[in-house]
Amino acid sequence: MQPIRYVIVGNGAAGVTAAETIRQHDSVGEITIISAEPFPMYSRPGLAYVFLNEISKEQVFARQPEWYQQMRLNLLFGKAVSLDVDRQAVQLEDGRILPYDRLLIATGARAVPPPYAGADLKGVHYLDTLAGTKELMKQAKRRRRAVVVGGGITALEMTEGLAHHGVDTHYFLRRDRLWGKVFNDTEAKILEGRMRQQHVHIHYNTEAVEILGDRRGRVRAVRLKDGKEFKCNLVGIAIGVRPSIDLVKDTPIETDRAILVDETMQSSVRNVYAAGDCAQVYDPWTEQHMLDILWPSAVAEGHAVALNMVGKHRAYKKGSPFNACLLFGLHISTMGQINPRRDEDEPEIHQYLSRGSSEVWYTYPRHYASAWAEEGDNTIRLVMDGDYLVGALLVGDQTIADPLRYIIENRVNFREIHSDFSIGGLALKRSVQRFWSKSNQSQAESYLNP
Template identity: 25%
Template sequence: MENIVIIGNGISGTTLARHIRKKSNSKIIIISSEAEFFFSRTALMYVFMGHMKFEHTQPYENDFWKKNNIELIHKSVTEVFPKERALLLSDNSTIRFDKLVIATGSKPNKFDWPGQDLNGVTGLYSKQDLDHLEKWAPTTERAVIIGGGLIGIELAEMLRSRNIEVTFLVRENSFWNGILPEGESQMINRHILEHHIDLRLNTNLTAILSDENGNAKAIVTDKNETIACQIVGLTAGVSPNIDFLKNSGIELGRGVKVNRFLETNIKDIFAIGDCAEQHEGIGLRRPIEAVWYTGRMMGEALAQTLTGNPTQYNPGHWFNSAKFLDIEYQTYGWVWAKPKDYEAQFYWEHQSGKKAIRISFHKETRVFLGINTFGIRMRHEFFDKILTDNQTVDYVIHHLAQANFDPEFFTAHEKEIQEQFITQFAGFQKIRS
């Protein structure tokens, strides 16, 4: 019987195991040192905020794995030996494999800051990070968060929910402005400040200071300012968790190099999820995508290949969603922070400063390229079809009512958006309303 070993029990590895089991009686082993059972990583913040218990983040009963004949090993892998088809575990035991899948996810970036390994310093990625925050929060008066992205704003919201003061260091001159165009970035800046978060733009961390017991007591910025704190959140992005593979002979870049079938350079060894790096990005996507749904899709595709139906990974049109405190964010297709030469952008922001839409389209052909929405829910299936059909921006503006998820929104704003589009792009095709 073929022995398939999966390193990592996140969304990628778990999806793979489940889908293999539907089609095959192969022996399946999942190895993870983080948590004994799969949990939804995106829900960690809600556990901390008291909206759910940790067990609610586990979509499968604990006996699900035994019932489906999937063996779970709660240890870490320290080395991989491809020629011997063997893994060395943290207790010096070994495991053999016929096929190996690396699904080890990400780890928070560290940039050799003095004090980055002190007690009180954490990312927001693992179950252990949540446990640390729970331990430290009751005695914390102020936290400092480093890095202005999605994880940083989640951590800020979590800490504010416990009435902990938060200082937020963002090295850019506006929040997440490598991804968001200026209008949306400025809107989120204002929203962060309204939530009594001390946002420091154009500010970098230079050191974390220790007390006599090895606990973080303050940070120092590149403006020579010292800020007292008891928790330091490192949320300046993530990197593939692949250090244990450095001597394996498996081809590595920033992540584990894979082709469209998610195969590495070594036969019968594969990689999926955050740790996998395409040789070339698919379409306009980045070679590494640390996104929940792409991890799930990689698991589904590889399960087909490992059960006799070779299937390329095809993630389809780009989309993503997140939440900036009280403002929900969705994006479909491509809307660049700085428009490409061929790209025109239409921007509408509600007078409340809490809702906005930005639509990108091709200047010459008027083909719709993408949309950002803030404070407004749109239908994924609508934009997926629009992008597949290469519909025009005029079609999208005219059919906004079909795109919206919340009818109350468009009773108030649909006409305003359409009229502003006509005004902003005077001389373009008139929109019939």
């Protein structure tokens, strides 16, 4: 029998996890990974730590070239530009044609440029690729005043990095609240306080409408909505990312905001699979196909898709989206459905999602109830749907993050806690901890003494 030819477009979390998993189950298959960036796999979330000088540029590589050799993975540098699903072949920009038996599209997502003029000026930067981050770091050393535009983790990481490099950093908020789609007022205020401590200037209700350049094509200012000019020489853009799905444009593969996949991670076309940021997967909580731009989701999907590609039919059950991050020294974890307030005039699903977030976060459970506790810079927000916990956001103290994650993921009946919802403060945390140890104990007993 001929070895199966696996072609994986994308060298990120989903693609590499899939390659590794395929190799574990198929020792003879030919596995080719196509990477648009000329590097072995690196950690995209790690770019923020490169920018903050917390790690070196070399340390961001999560796999070494030797690893690909050991795993017998053929790593090709190039851009896949077209796909012929009838002949089952992918064509690269340089003309190379790669026939496949199973194709995985794991092309990820890319930062979206601003929807106004001036995006091509020198001094407009993104924290999205390794090359872009290196350039940003070089420029941050020379620039004196920067404007950062966008909500979400990447924008905040960029702000933190610029401030760290000693740049006079100005953060523009379209409305009156930081990351308004995720944070409530208190959560936002805590983080805003930390930002000010690092000398970041926050401008509320301020919107850029154009980036202005000088004669040499360099950024000199941004024009604001009210017509005023705000002088700066660096503009950081982090308004979100768009799934990279150009490859499937002229094919019958069904897409919505990304490539739609079934429970086996297969697209609407046979032998073509998708995973990671460019895949839209059925979410059991919202009962819709949702987009996660999250590393752990990409890894889980990469693993699941590989099992199906090698012929083990395994239905993938999407987990509740989870992210833990560190911003301005503050640990924040976000999980499940946590939309604090949905404005009537805003669409339910966002046009662009920022890295490190999920569309599920912006949703609202049907039978909404919530609990809130704060103690200094530590907050707990729990979101219930009837008797079940469906979302949580923790700022600061992360003691109960894992229990909450488990309770959401496994739909543990949380009714018992409901009566404690109004107690607030540290008592809410203790109540969750008590519930957790009790439910663990009874579970252990039932297994050990059936």
